[in-house]
Amino acid sequence: MLKPTVGPILGHITTDEARVFLRGKLHESALTFAGIRYRVRGEERWSKGIFAKLDATRDMSDVIVIRGLGHDTDYEYQAGWFNTTNVEHTVKSVHELPLQWPQELYRLRTRSGSAGTPRAYFVGSCRYLRMTAGIPSAPHLGDRIFASITQMAQQAEPPVSAMLMTGDQIYVDDLNFFAPDREFQQILAKYRAAFSQPNISRLMANVSTYMILDDHEIEDNWPKNKRPSDNILYTNAITAYELYQASHSPAFEILHDGRISRNPKHYWYQFTDGDIEWFVTDSRSRRNLSADDRRILDVEQENALCQWLISSPARVKMIVTSVMFFPDAKQDGDDAWAGFPGQRLRLLETIRSHRLKNVIFVSGDVHGSLTSRLTHSEDPDFEVHTIVSSPLCNSRLLPHARRSSFILDQPLVRNDAGEYRQELTGKVISQDNFAHLVIDAERIQVNYHDQEGKLLQSTDIDLR
Incomplete structure (x- = not known):
């Protein structure tokens, strides 16, 4: 996988969700997918990848939503994109590919619902x-x-x-x-x-x-x-x-x-x-x-x-x-x-x-x-x-x-x-x-x- 050409951009975050924008690059004879994986900061085990299929109508970009997060919690994530010449692949089937994620780590923190916190x-x-x-x-x-x-x-x-x-x-x-x-x-x-x-x-x-x-x-x-x-x-x-x-x-x-x-x-x-x-x-x-x-x-x-x-x-x-x-x-x-x-x-x-x-x-x-x-x-x-x-x-x-x-x-x-x-x-x-x-x-x-x-x-x- 390659580093996003634009992004990742960490957008709207709630107590249990986060939106991440990222962009890949067009390859005329291949499909392009972008993906994110995440984990609680300090843990070793990564989540399964969450993928989106990119296309030229959206300038090879998309927003991936991470759901089911814990409130007021520090996470780290990785993001990237790749091409595949197998035109049968979908956002579900690419989970089976032996992907090598970009090494750069990014951080996000979910919102806290508590009142009075600075x-x-x-x-x-x-x-x-x-x-x-x-x-x-x-x-x-x-x-x-x-x-x-x-x-x-x-x-x-x-x-x-x-x-x-x-x-x-x-x-x-x-x-x-x-x-x-x-x-x-x-x-x-x-x-x-x-x-x-x-x-x-x-x-x-x-x-x-x-x-x-x-x-x-x-x-x-x-x-x-x-x-x-x-x-x-x-x-x-x-x-x-x-x-x-x-x-x-x-x-x-x-x-x-x-x-x-x-x-x-x-x-x-x-x-x-x-x-x-x-x-x-x-x-x-x-x-x-x-x-x-x-x-x-x-x-x-x-x-x-x-x-x-x-x-x-x-x-x-x-x-x-x-x-x-x-x-x-x-x-x-x-x-x-x-x-x-x-x-x-x-x-x-x-x-x-x-x-x-x-x-x-x-x-x-x-x-x-x-x-x-x-x-x-x-x-x-x-x-x-x-x-x-x-x-x-x-x-x-x-x-x-x-x-x-x-x-x-x-x-x-x-x-x-x-x-x-x-x-x-x-x-x-x-x-x-x-x-x-x-x-x-x-x-x-x-x-x-x-x-x-x-x-x-x-x-x-x-x-x-």
Whole structure:
């Protein structure tokens, strides 16, 4: 067996299941299979292999689901792929082959259902990797920050539960003015290059990774500047997104035979980690820009989000939105929640009227990182926070955001009940960075680190 050409990528993990994405390579006169085997860390005996047949329609990739795991348990696994010229082979018959597995070991840890246990997460967005004629240009620049994240993951206490990548994991439009990529194979090549760099590959093989798209997975400020000819671009970009980002997330259902569904109903999803729950919104592909019903989330998603906010018993509720919920940016603010004030106010009023506590919005997009707090002039019990982490790697052609980039000298919104007032709770980080969140019984500690892992700033959000 050979090492995966992309992956393994450790995706959604529960108390008893884990999803692993991996890719092989096409051989025109042979069948291609990918496989995984696993064992409890420290034991000698391996499980039977779990195999998937790969085909070109999915760019020789698939997601393998490991089921029946023990909760709160450390495992190690191996992953690989191989060709066979015996066209009669199936995922069952290849168990009998004398396979030699790749020697590299990867780790995964299942979730714990216990409440009150401290947990940690990484958050990042906007990873720029320029491609020229299909080849990454200076790829080490877009990959080096992941070496620091991996090193921190190996040493972190409490252990890191997951990495949240909140948008712009690739830039389909990185050369938009000169030679925009629009064809399916061009976009797939960007994913293969971006996700196979050594440091990000090592991180995603050992830390559960959750992703959601933003505009650059399709086109800058999508769909504001959409043209009729962009329908093909959207189809190609979103199909590639499904393969490489959404397929290993909870957005794809597991069928009765253990395989992943090929037809997701939507790209937003939820996952649970003890008494902490995450709702990862799709704030990009379901937008309605019409004047009479302007929405950044479609009706079904807004209803699901509000119902989750009201009914979930989670102690901490984390809402991921690829674009900023607040504060508003002075330039291109209408591409984020500022451009959809009616829907934003409905969400805020839902949180306030139901007296919900410990609601945190997590986002990226703006090429600057910050924490901020929202209060209400007439309701002292209302408090909402935002955590912004961006970028993992900026383009040299684009500036980093600064404090002066945001509207901070006026209320976020007013209505008959009063004013929603905003304030920064730390400095604006104006360089490449990532966030390390530690959530315990009393607070969320937000630690921003630079490319080398050096601590830039630490801010505490007190839980109520």
